[in-house]
Amino acid sequence: MTAVFTGVDLSRRFGTLTALHDVTCTVPSDARIAVTGPSGSGKSTLLHLVAGLDRPSGGTVAWPALAAHPRTLPGRVGVVFQAPSLLDVLDVRENVELPLLLGGRGVGTAADDALARLGLEHLAERLPHELSVGQAQRVAVARALAAGPQLLIADEPTAALDSATAAQVVDVLIAAADEASAALVVATHDPDVAGRFAERWRMVGGRIDRETPA
Numbered sequence: 001m002t003a004v005f006t007g008v009d010l011s012r013r014f015g016t017l018t019a020l021h022d023v024t025c026t027v028p029s030d031a032r033i034a035v036t037g038p039s040g041s042g043k044s045t046l047l048h049l050v051a052g053l054d055r056p057s058g059g060t061v062a063w064p065a066l067a068a069h070p071r072t073l074p075g076r077v078g079v080v081f082q083a084p085s086l087l088d089v090l091d092v093r094e095n096v097e098l099p100l101l102l103g104g105r106g107v108g109t110a111a112d113d114a115l116a117r118l119g120l121e122h123l124a125e126r127l128p129h130e131l132s133v134g135q136a137q138r139v140a141v142a143r144a145l146a147a148g149p150q151l152l153i154a155d156e157p158t159a160a161l162d163s164a165t166a167a168q169v170v171d172v173l174i175a176a177a178d179e180a181s182a183a184l185v186v187a188t189h190d191p192d193v194a195g196r197f198a199e200r201w202r203m204v205g206g207r208i209d210r211e212t213p214a
């Protein structure tokens with residue numbers, strides 16, 4: 001199966017600090033991977049490289065199954081962050097449409113389809129401050145899905161949520177990845193969330209110490 005991402009000997013330095021050391025990893029196109037590890041171990045740094053949001057200081061990155069140059073990745077890679085990061089002045093539908101518009105793509109029904117997939121169509125005209133934290137995070141998942149990504153990346157998507165809502169958001173991420181046949185990579189501190197994923201990469205000091213075989 002062609003990988004959606006391959007990284008070989010990746011390092012990332014910030015000034016004198018080396019946040020990632022010689023990481024080699026592959027994300028298969030049907031991946032369900034949890035990235036765990038203590039604060040500061042390099043989870044976000046690695047996810048940003050996988051998402052094409054940042055470039056390595058050393059090593060090589062490629063997205064074989066996406067046949068994409070990093071500049072064209074936004075349509076193929078959906079990203080969910082710790083906070084929903086919705087724009088306050090836009091309603092839910094407009095927030096979900098925004099990446100499509102910024103990417104120069106037609107919107108069509110993509111935003112409404114993504115909202116419907118997450119059971120959020122009734123919230124389409126609400127403003128972000130009218131949502132619960134869990135609803136807002138599900139809208140952020142819909143926004144990540146709207147462009148039909150083949151790789152879905154979530155960086156601590158449940159950190160701000162209680163455990164019941166966190167479980168719901170993980171359900172939604174897994175179901176969305178299943179439905180879109182997308183790879184899913186989730187960074188998390190939460191052992192319950194990590195336990196939902198067959199493959200786990202534990203990061204320690206900027207290196208992957210695999211808990212489960214790749």
Ligand SMILES: Nc1ncnc2c1ncn2[C@@H]1O[C@H](COP(=O)(O)OP(=O)(O)OP(=O)(O)O)[C@@H](O)[C@H]1O
Pocket residue numbers: 014017018019037038039040041042043044045046
């Ligand atoms: N833009 C940056 N500039 C300087 N240092 C950075 C930057 N981004 C990350 N770092 C440092 O790199 C290291 C790894 O950070 P990273 O955010 O990847 O860890 P993490 O495992 O995701 O942590 P957390 O669980 O707290 O989110 C940390 O020491 C962090 O301070």
